[in-house]
Amino acid sequence: MDSLKRNRRIAIVGLPNTGKSLTFNNLTGEYNIVANYPLSTIEVKQSTCKIGNETYDVIDTPGLQSLYIHSEEELVVRDLLLSSEVDVVVQCVDANRLKQSLSLTVDLMELGIPLVISLNAVDETANKGIWIDAQKLSLLLEVPVVEQIAISRIGTNRLKESIRRAKKSGKTIYYGDLIEGGIARLESLLYKDDKYGRKISRLLLLEEPYIIEYIHKNYDTLHMSKIMEEISGLKQQFARGNLLRIINDKYAGWIDDISSQVIKQHTLTFERKSMKFSALSRNPVTGVPILFMILYIMYLLIVDVATAIAGWMEHWLWLPTEGYLTDVISNQLLKEFLIGDYGLLSLGLANALITVLPILSVFFLFYNVLEDVGYIPNLSILTKRIFNKFGLSGSAIMPIVLGFGCKTMATLTTKCLHSKKEKYIAVFLIAMTIPCASQLGLNMNILGRIGPTAFFIAFTTLIFIAVSAGLSLNRLLKEECKSGYIQELPSLRIPNVRAVVKKTYYRLYWFLEEAVPVFILAALVLFALEKLGLLNAMKVVLAPAIQGYLGLPLDMVDAVLLTFARHEAAAAMIINLIEKGKLDYIQCIVAVIFTTTFIPCFANIGAMVKELGLRTALITIFAINSASFIIAGALNRLLVYVL
Numbered sequence: 234m235d236s237l238k239r240n241r242r243i244a245i246v247g248l249p250n251t252g253k254s255l256t257f258n259n260l261t262g263e264y265n266i267v268a269n270y271p272l273s274t275i276e277v278k279q280s281t282c283k284i285g286n287e288t289y290d291v292i293d294t295p296g297l298q299s300l301y302i303h304s305e306e307e308l309v310v311r312d313l314l315l316s317s318e319v320d321v322v323v324q325c326v327d328a329n330r331l332k333q334s335l336s337l338t339v340d341l342m343e344l345g346i347p348l349v350i351s352l353n354a355v356d357e358t359a360n361k362g363i364w365i366d367a368q369k370l371s372l373l374l375e376v377p378v379v380e381q382i383a384i385s386r387i388g389t390n391r392l393k394e395s396i397r398r399a400k401k402s403g404k405t406i407y408y409g410d411l412i413e414g415g416i417a418r419l420e421s422l423l424y425k426d427d428k429y430g431r432k433i434s435r436l437l438l439l440e441e442p443y444i445i446e447y448i449h450k451n452y453d454t455l456h457m458s459k460i461m462e463e464i465s466g467l468k469q470q471f472a473r474g475n476l477l478r479i480i481n482d483k484y485a486g487w488i489d490d491i492s493s494q495v496i497k498q499h500t501l502t503f504e505r506k507s508m509k510f511s512a513l514s515r516n517p518v519t520g521v522p523i524l525f526m527i528l529y530i531m532y533l534l535i536v537d538v539a540t541a542i543a544g545w546m547e548h549w550l551w552l553p554t555e556g557y558l559t560d561v562i563s564n565q566l567l568k569e570f571l572i573g574d575y576g577l578l579s580l581g582l583a584n585a586l587i588t589v590l591p592i593l594s595v596f597f598l599f600y601n602v603l604e605d606v607g608y609i610p611n612l613s614i615l616t617k618r619i620f621n622k623f624g625l626s627g628s629a630i631m632p633i634v635l636g637f638g639c640k641t642m643a644t645l646t647t648k649c650l651h652s653k654k655e656k657y658i659a660v661f662l663i664a665m666t667i668p669c670a671s672q673l674g675l676n677m678n679i680l681g682r683i684g685p686t687a688f689f690i691a692f693t694t695l696i697f698i699a700v701s702a703g704l705s706l707n708r709l710l711k712e713e714c715k716s717g718y719i720q721e722l723p724s725l726r727i728p729n730v731r732a733v734v735k736k737t738y739y740r741l742y743w744f745l746e747e748a749v750p751v752f753i754l755a756a757l758v759l760f761a762l763e764k765l766g767l768l769n770a771m772k773v774v775l776a777p778a779i780q781g782y783l784g785l786p787l788d789m790v791d792a793v794l795l796t797f798a799r800h801e802a803a804a805a806m807i808i809n810l811i812e813k814g815k816l817d818y819i820q821c822i823v824a825v826i827f828t829t830t831f832i833p834c835f836a837n838i839g840a841m842v843k844e845l846g847l848r849t850a851l852i853t854i855f856a857i858n859s860a861s862f863i864i865a866g867a868l869n870r871l872l873v874y875v876l
Contacts, residue, residue, distance in 0.1 A: 240281065240290045242318060243396060246310060246341070247325035248334055249296025252353035255383035256325055257293035260393070264739050277309060284393045292319075300340040301436060302443045306648060311443075314344060315429055321399045323392070325351045325383075328358040328365055331496060335488045338374065339406060343432050347399035350378040351392055357726070363496065370495045375402045384729050405431075406487050408480060412438070415467035422460050424452070437464055439477060511611055511725050520615040527603070532688065534595050535674050536681025542591040551587045555579070575763055575791075581756035584805040585749045589675065593744060593801075596674030597737045605728035605736075620703075632659050636667035640833065643667075644840035654710045657849075660841055661706060664833040665857045666699035668800075671744065675804035676825050682811055683821050691825050694868060698830065702860075748799055755798045759791060778862070783823060784869040786815050792824065796832050803828045819872045827865035831858055 243260075245253045258264055261280040278293040294313065295306040302308045313319065322341055326334040331352075341348050352367055371378040377395035381388030407413065419434035427433055436444040437460065448457055468476050513519040555572050562568045572579045603609060613633075620633060632650070636643035643663050650656040668676055680688040762768040771794075772779075772787045779785050779793070792806040807824050810816045816824060833841065833854065841850040 240288050241320040242290045242292060243282075243321045243323055244292045244294060244310075244313060244319045245323045245325060246294050246297050246314070246337070247351075248298060248327065248330065248337065251296075251325040251327040251330070251334065252351070252381070252383045253296075253325045254293055256323065256351055256353070256381070256392070257291060259383060259386050259389040261291050264735070277313065282393075284397055287397075289321075289396070297337060299336050300432065301439060301441050308443055314341075314346070315432075319346055321347045321349065321396055323349045323351055323396065325353055328352050328355045328363075329361075331365060332488060332492045335491055336484060339484065339487065340432065342374065342376070342402040342404050343406075343435075344429050345401050347401055348374075348376045349392065349395045349399045350374065350376060351381050351383075351388075352378055353381045353383050355380045356382050366495045366497065370491070373404075373491055373494065375404050376400065384732055406483050408483050411470060412467070412476070412479065415463065419460060419463055422456060422463065424456075435480070438467065439480060440464075508725070511607070514608060514611040515614040517615065520611075524612065524615065527608075531596070531599055532677055532681060532685070534599055535592060535677040539592040539595040539674075539678055540682070542595070543588060546587050546591060551583050570760060573760070575756055575760040577753060577756050577760070579756075580759065580806075581753035582749065584756075584802065584809070585745065585752040588805045588808055589671075589748070589801050590741065590745070592674050592678045593671050594737070594741060596670060596677075597740045598733065600670055601733045601736045601740070602728050605726065605733055607725045611725075619700075633662060633667070636663040637670060637673060640664065640667065640669045641836040641840045644837055644844055647844055656844065657710065657853075658703060658706045660844055661853060661857070662699055662703060664837060664841060664853070665830050665861065666695055666702060668695075668829050669834075672800045672804060672829065675801060675808070676829060679804060679807055679811065679821060679825055682808075683818055687818065687822050690872075691822050694822075694826055695829065698864060744801075748801060751798045752802055752805075755795050755802055759794065782866040782869075783827065783862075784866075784873065785820050785824060785827075786810070788815055789820075789824060792828060793831070796828050798835075800828060800834055819869065819876060822872065823865055823869045826868055827861060830861035830864065832861075833857070 245257055245260075247253050257278070257280070260282045262282070263280045277295070280291055282289050282291050292313065294310045297307050297310045300311050300314075302311055314322070322344075324334070324338060324341055326338075338348075338350070350370070352365065352370075355365065355367075358365060367378045367380050377399065379388055379392045379395050381392060383389075408416070415438065416431060416434045419437055420430035423430045423433060433444060437448070448460060452460070471479070514523050558572050558578075559568065562571065569576065571577055574580065616633075632643045632646040640663050644660055647656045647659045647663075650659060676691070677688065680691050759768065762771070768790070772790045775790055775793075776787060779789055780787055783789075788810055789807075792803040792810070795802040795806055807816065807821070807828065810824075811821060838850070838854065841853065844850075845853065
């Protein structure tokens with residue numbers, strides 16, 4: 234009865250970076266971050282949409298190459314599809330990668346779930362001189378095929394209409410009498426609860442490890458023995474390896490046949506500039522200068538433009554507000570509570586809105602352009618050789634690079650790494666040595682205030698820490714088999730202005746939603762500690778460490794305490810100390826290094842616990858904080874000696 238009452242469910246699936254989140258956003262009106270690189274969606278997300286008079290639950294899923302699983306996030310998607318609770322599948326297909334997507338299409342058709350193909354980025358293929366006959370593709374697959382330019386919401390209404398009339402495909406691949414007989418016998422041995430017997434049987438023949446594990450866990454000994462005997466018997470009827478080769482050859486032949494009938498390519502007389510730039514950005518000779526050029530532009534924008542905006546906002550918004558409150562509030566305690574050194578408005582609200590928000594606005598705008606252009610995956614290729622020295626295979630490069638966007642998301646994407654050693658090294662480097670997007674922007678602003686040399690010293694130090702940590706962990710941890718390196722390289726695109734602005738808006742909105750309460754709470758806590766005398770007591774206790782070893786003023790205790798809440802709050806405090814003249818050249822550099830490497834944010838700690846386990850995560854956090862303190866103190870002594 235419950236199944237009759239529940240909403241019908243739409244699962245949006247597809248290869249990584251094929252427009253799944255864009256399609257989800259267009260159908261539901263929700264907003265998930267969209268970027269021109271793989272792994273931008275790492276968890277299943279759900280919302281609702283109205284199609285006609287019916288309400289549907291829409292599920293956005295991580296990238297899926299095929300139902301032969303290669304990672305844990307892919308397993309989550311397959312389990313969702315095999316749960317019998319999905320009523321319609323929308324497969325997002327990048328028109329530039331139709332042939333690669335058809336392997337997943339075959340798998341989905343064999344499940345017998347009503348299927349709709351959303352053919353995205355058809356404008357890009359047209360620009361390349363490629364035309365895909367969507368109508369013929371629909372006839373060959375026997376399912377609706379809807380052409381979309383998802384970033385502009387073109388085709389969304391047609392997609393909704395196709396979902397309403399979605400149907401099962403009658404197409405399947407015939408593998409020959411011998412193999413088909415084996416699949417039928419295996420299917421008869423499976424429990425009736427396993428609805429998708431043909432698909433499970435074929436995956437068993439391919440020896441897909443998660444399916445084998447599923448059979449071992451859920452079937453009694455007799456059934457399991459018969460299933461394994463059937464597989465072994467069928468394999469013996471073929472020469473060594475021929476069974477797998479025949480199945481894969483049938484797949485490849487079917488895909489080639491469909492592709493040849495629907496893809497038409499005109500003869501091109503020119504080389505696309507985007508492909509040329511993409512190749513240049515991956516080549517070490519040209520890629521490193523391109524990277525430094527991008528960093529320099531980002532530096533100028535954050536230091537000059539963002540600082541100017543923050544100064545304008547302070548002059549025209551905060552100073553008049555502060556002056557007015559100073560005049561009208563006679564009670565000294567209330568005045569200190571609102572606009573004092575630890576005031577609710579001055580340290581809390583104004584810090585978030587006047588100091589941090591302008592910097593993050595400029596940074597996110599620039600970073601989002603890089604995302605949508607498709608530069609990030611090319612950067613991961615450029616840095617491949619470096620990370621290999623750390624014991625990290627190519628699979629670990631993308632999570633590391635994504636750390637510059639969001640450390641929490643990057644940590645969660647390490648679940649795609651099969652080697653425990655690789656996962657631990659990646660999580661450690663993300664937590665300690667990589668500033669997330671908001672912190673990177675604030676650090677650039679802090680260092681830019683005292684000159685480009687400080688910027689060079691600080692980021693060279695962070696690179697040295699990362700290299701030293703990576704090499705040390707690679708040497709200390711036990712070697713394991715490395716996963717293969719397959720990097721999806723999306724086409725470089727001219728970013729859509731509306732999409733970039735929208736993404737910037739949402740990232741700033743989410744920052745304010747999370748950070749403003751934390752900033753205000755931190756101000757309240759520091760105000761209470763100061764009035765109770767506990768803050769001064771803490772400064773006395775911590776003086777040997779902060780003032781003696783790190784060479785920082787005691788006011789930095791406030792910033793250190795704020796790192797427990799949010800690193801952005803600590804960075805804002807450092808900016809305030811610079812403006813008050815309480816930090817000199819060396820202290821600014823040491824403060825940036827210490828707060829960047831010290832204590833991951835709460836969200837990242839949660840992600841570390843999820844990926845590494847509680848015990849290992851706590852040991853890692855202790856190691857990071859200890860190393861951060863030692864390194865910052867050593868840097869202080871070195872800079873004092875050299876400078």
